[in-house]
Every structure is written in C-alpha cells, then in structure tokens.
Amino acid sequence: MPVAVMVLALFLPIAGIAWEVESLNFKPGFNLFSSQQDVQLGKETAAEVDSSYPLVTDPQVLRYINDLGRRLAAFAPNNDLAYAWTFKVINSSDINAFALPGGYIYVNRGAMEAAEDEAQIAGVMAHESAHVVMRHGTHEASQALVAQAPLAILGGILGQSGSLTARLTELGLNLGVNSILLKNSRRAESQADEVGTYILYRAGYDPHAMAQFFEMVEKKYPQKTIQLISDHPAPENRINAVDREIPLLGPAQGWKTDSPEFEGAKKRLLSLPAAPGAKSAPSTLAGSAGPPPAPSSRLTKFEGTDFSIAYPDNWQVQQSEDAVAFFPPGGIVDVAESGAAQAYGASISRFQPQRSREGKWGLVDATEELLDTLRPSNPALRVIEQRGMNLKGRSALSTLLETDSPLPGQKERDLLVTARQSNSLFSLILIAPQSTFDAYKPTFDAMLESLELQ
Numbered sequence: 536m537p538v539a540v541m542v543l544a545l546f547l548p549i550a551g552i553a554w555e556v557e558s559l560n561f562k563p564g565f566n567l568f569s570s571q572q573d574v575q576l577g578k579e580t581a582a583e584v585d586s587s588y589p590l591v592t593d594p595q596v597l598r599y600i601n602d603l604g605r606r607l608a609a610f611a612p613n614n615d616l617a618y619a620w621t622f623k624v625i626n627s628s629d630i631n632a633f634a635l636p637g638g639y640i641y642v643n644r645g646a647m648e649a650a651e652d653e654a655q656i657a658g659v660m661a662h663e664s665a666h667v668v669m670r671h672g673t674h675e676a677s678q679a680l681v682a683q684a685p686l687a688i689l690g691g692i693l694g695q696s697g698s699l700t701a702r703l704t705e706l707g708l709n710l711g712v713n714s715i716l717l718k719n720s721r722r723a724e725s726q727a728d729e730v731g732t733y734i735l736y737r738a739g740y741d742p743h744a745m746a747q748f749f750e751m752v753e754k755k756y757p758q759k760t761i762q763l764i765s766d767h768p769a770p771e772n773r774i775n776a777v778d779r780e781i782p783l784l785g786p787a788q789g790w791k792t793d794s795p796e797f798e799g800a801k802k803r804l805l806s807l808p809a810a811p812g813a814k815s816a817p818s819t820l821a822g823s824a825g826p827p828p829a830p831s832s833r834l835t836k837f838e839g840t841d842f843s844i845a846y847p848d849n850w851q852v853q854q855s856e857d858a859v860a861f862f863p864p865g866g867i868v869d870v871a872e873s874g875a876a877q878a879y880g881a882s883i884s885r886f887q888p889q890r891s892r893e894g895k896w897g898l899v900d901a902t903e904e905l906l907d908t909l910r911p912s913n914p915a916l917r918v919i920e921q922r923g924m925n926l927k928g929r930s931a932l933s934t935l936l937e938t939d940s941p942l943p944g945q946k947e948r949d950l951l952v953t954a955r956q957s958n959s960l961f962s963l964i965l966i967a968p969q970s971t972f973d974a975y976k977p978t979f980d981a982m983l984e985s986l987e988l989q
C-alpha cells in the first residue's frame with residue numbers, strides 16, 4: 536500500500552476526487568532489476584562520474600547537502616532500505632542535477648548557488664530523489680533490454696554476479712554517465728515533479744518551491760538552461776501541474792522556506808575558487824580579454840552516445856546530462872548575477888516536442904516549438920532564414936537566427952540545425968557574435984560536414 540494514498544485519505548476524506556488520488560498512487564513502472572541491483576548499477580556508474588567530473592570537497596557543503604538529502608529521502612514513497620542516498624556536488628557552474636539508480640544524487644554547484652532559499656534546492660533534490668524511488672533509470676534500461684536482449688533475460692543474466700554494467704554493456708545497452716540511465720521520458724519527468732512535490736510537502740517545505748526554481752532559472756539564466764528545459768517539462772506546464780497537485784496533498788502549513796544552514800553552505804560555495812570550465816575561461820565581459828583565439832583548422836572528433844562531430848582542437852568540451860557544448864577559450868562569458876552564457880561555439884541537445892501527438896510531429900513544427908521555448912529568455916530572437924537540408928541522407932532543417940549576444944551591446948547569429956532522431960528533435964546550435972559569424976562560418980561548415988547521427 537503506497538504511503539501516499541494513506542496520507543491523502545487522512546487529509547482528504549472528500550468524495551469525487553478519486554481519480555486524482557489515483558494519480559498520486561505513486562507506483563514504479565515495469566522493472567527487471569531488484570532494488571539491490573539499482574544500487575549496484577548506481578554505484579558502478581557513480582564511480583565513473585566521480586572520476587570524470589570535478590567534485591566539491593568542502594566538508595561543510597557536503598555535510599549540508601547530505602543532511603538535507605537524507606531528510607527529504609525519509610519522506611519519499613517506495614523508499615527502500617537498500618538505497619544509498621549519497622549526495623555529491625559537482626564543481627560546475629551549470630545549473631543541473633541528476634540521479635543515478637539506487638540513490639546516488641549529484642547536484643551541480645551552479646544549482647546550489649542559483650537557489651534563492653533552502654526550499655528551492657530541496658525542490659531540485661526532491662525531484663531527483665523521486666527519479667530514484669520511482670526507479671526511472673532501470674525502468675528505461677528494462678524496456679531497452681526487453682527490446683534488445685529478451686533471450687538474455689530468460690537466461691537470467693541479470694541474476695549473475697560480477698559487474699552489472701559490464702554484463703549490460705555486453706548486451707548492447709549503453710550505460711554510464713551519458714546513458715539510458717539518465718534518459719528519462721517526459722512522463723518520468725512529470726512523475727518526478729509530482730513525487731518531488733509530494734516529498735517537499737511532507738518534509739514541511741513550500742511545495743511550490745521546485746517549480747518555482749525551474750521558472751526562476753529559466754528567467755534569470757536563460758543560456759544555462761537549454762538542457763534543463765529541453766529534457767524537462769516546460770516550466771509553465773510544470774507550475775500548472777504542481778498547482779493542481781498541491782491542494783490534494785493537504786492543508787497549507789507554515790511552510791519552511793529557508794535555513795541558516797542553507798545560507799551558510801551557499802556562502803561557503805560562493806567563497807570557493809570559481810568552478811573549472813566555464814568560469815576558468817577568461818571573461819570577455821570586462822572587454823580586456825578580447826575575443827577568443829581563431830578556431831584551429833585541425834579538428835578532433837567527439838563521440839556522443841548516438842552522434843559524432845568534429846570540432847576545432849583548441850576548443851573545450853563541456854558535457855551535461857543531455858547536452859554537449861563546444862567552445863573556444865573565452866567563449867563562455869559571465870553575465871549579470873553570476874550566470875554564464877555561451878557567446879561562441881556550438882551546443883548540441885535534444886528536444887521533445889509536446890504540441891503534437893506522440894511521435895507524430897513534423898520537423899518544421901517541432902523546430903518552431905523549440906524556438907518558442909527559447910523566446911521567453913531571448914526576446915530579440917528572430918528567424919532570418921530557414922531551409923531544408925540533407926544530413927548524410929537524413930532530412931534536416933537549417934534555421935539562421937539573430938538574437939542578442941551575451942556580449943554587451945552585440946548581436947548574435949546562430950545557425951540552428953535540427954533533425955529527427957528516434958522520437959526526439961536533435962538540435963545543433965552554432966553560435967558567434969554577428970560581427971564574427973562569417974569568420975566562424977568555415978569552422979561551422981566543417982563541423983556540420985562531420986556530423987553523424989545514428
């Protein structure tokens with residue numbers, strides 16, 4: 536019996552909302568793994584994350600995030616004693632967070648610094664904890680296994696000992712940091728919102744805080760949130776959904792919003808040396824650093840999970856949950872309120888069209904929908920030209936855009952290339968200030984030429 540329903544029954548002995556109560560009957564989906572295997576898989580993947588991302592090691596910050604995380608997890612439905620509930624902070628200014636199966640949760644430093652109070656960061660963590668208890672990662676992996684390796688399942692391969700990751704990789708399942716374990720469906724994201732809001736409420740926080748955080752981030756740090764918005768439900772939908780859910784949770788309380796511990800941990804983070812990557816790139820904001828060096832004509836190849844692309848070998852690569860950015864030194868600039876934005880380079884992400892029925896969307900409409908999600912944060916965004924193109928036999932759309940550059944007083948040109956990949960919209964944005972776009976054009980052409988989608 537899910538705890539959620541019992542609690543609701545106590546709070547809401549009202550007839551006529553049965554279907555809504557039903558929708559709060561949080562039940563994990565189909566899964567071939569045991570919760571112990573979630574933990575094993577999470578642990579193996581966490582080791583990979585720990586060795587490939589810079590982590591914040593400050594004891595005060597870690598103590599705070601683990602205390603808060605465990606306090607929240609205690610209110611999660613379908614919690615399992617096996618879950619590790621280990622929280623780490625990635626030393627990146629990107630505003631992001633992700634959860635691995637079994638309770639290994641990573642929050643980016645950028646997310647903690649952006650949160651305006653404890654309730655907001657608790658909202659992010661409650662959402663990620665929801666992915667853990669709803670077992671979204673291994674649910675996705677289970678579905679892929681059924682499709683790809685049904686015989687292995689019959690053969691009981693999951694029950695054998697040794698590295699689970701290695702066995703699954705043998706079966707053709709792509710696991711690891713940028714893998715199926717983190718590719719949550721839109722439905723899983725909405726469910727994580729629902730469960731996360733419930734956890735917030737039960738832990739005594741303002742249950743609006745999670746959706747508010749996403750809305751605040753989208754408004755305040757538009758350039759940093761492309762990946763956050765592209766694989767999470769659009770903020771307005773989120774807020775509406777949460778607003779519908781909250782009255783079902785119970786009466787309004789004296790909700791907790793902030794704590795001295797949060798303010799202390801945030802202050803501590805802000806006092807630490809800047810995160811590597813984005814922040815270590817010289818800022819062109821001051822005008823003293825000047826433009827980035829010209830892109831090298833020597834290209835190097837980046838292999839993504841389902842695409843590859845070549846990029847100049849003097850550029851850096853920054854990967855997050857579902858997006859990859861390529862940029863020259865100085866290509867990421869500081870903008871107001873401690874945010875950072877990409878002024879030069881390329882960015883690849885995926886977008887899930889919502890407006891049309893599942894799977895039945897056209898490239899032009901889906902691209903328009905993607906542009907609509909960018910417009911609120913890019914009010915000057917304008918389409919200059921759009922035309923069809925061919926990406927090694929796959930039909931694609933090339934859209935030339937103009938918007939305001941994060942460089943003060945400058946306009947920006949973006950070449951957006953979109954194509955259908957599986958059921959989502961693959962998007963590549965090539966970015967440069969308008970004044971230098973032509974100089975970057977040969978590099979952009981070479982990158983496009985090299986792009987391969989699987």
Ligand SMILES: [Zn+2]
Nearest residue numbers: 662719724727
């Ligand atoms: Zn999520």
